[in-house]
Amino acid sequence: MQRKYLIALFIIILTSFIIIDTVQVTCPQCEGKGSIKSFSQPTVEIENVIAKYTTTACGYEWWDVTLYIKNNSDKNLTIRAYLTPFDAKANKTYSNIAWNIFIGPKESKTINGTITVPDFYGFQMHSDLKVSARLSYDNLGEEETVCPLCNGSGKVTILNFMKVYLSKR
Numbered sequence: 001m002q003r004k005y006l007i008a009l010f011i012i013i014l015t016s017f018i019i020i021d022t023v024q025v026t027c028p029q030c031e032g033k034g035s036i037k038s039f040s041q042p043t044v045e046i047e048n049v050i051a052k053y054t055t056t057a058c059g060y061e062w063w064d065v066t067l068y069i070k071n072n073s074d075k076n077l078t079i080r081a082y083l084t085p086f087d088a089k090a091n092k093t094y095s096n097i098a099w100n101i102f103i104g105p106k107e108s109k110t111i112n113g114t115i116t117v118p119d120f121y122g123f124q125m126h127s128d129l130k131v132s133a134r135l136s137y138d139n140l141g142e143e144e145t146v147c148p149l150c151n152g153s154g155k156v157t158i159l160n161f162m163k164v165y166l167s168k169r
């Protein structure tokens, strides 16, 4: 009687192992699509930002701002540059100015523009203005890459499924 139980138990365990190793289920990482979306790394770098005072008019200072950027990728990109003027003397940060920029593959680009800030110090005493820049990639986009868990098949064994399930806890 006891021997029969042991054999039954052994068969159940063996069957379970065969099932979890061979039966395929939908891949939990890509949900069966075989590919996952991944975000590309930012590939445009800011090389320099230069702010140059030009003139004061109507209670505002006019500054020439030049932004030097370089596209390290081999793609056409539309990016947005946020420029933040900061006056160290008055310890004041002005609101962002956004520029939309199109940049070609491996291109180095110089973008020039004018920003205006209030004239705090009166005539002929212009601000000690610094401009910082930050880029955002509106359409850098998601790239489809082959799912690393199922290698693009969209299916995994129950064993692999369990591994993912357990590692998420």
Ligand SMILES: [Zn+2]
Binding pocket: 027, 028, 029, 030, 031, 032, 033, 034, 035, 147, 148, 149, 150, 151, 152, 153, 154, 155
């Ligand atoms: Zn997958």
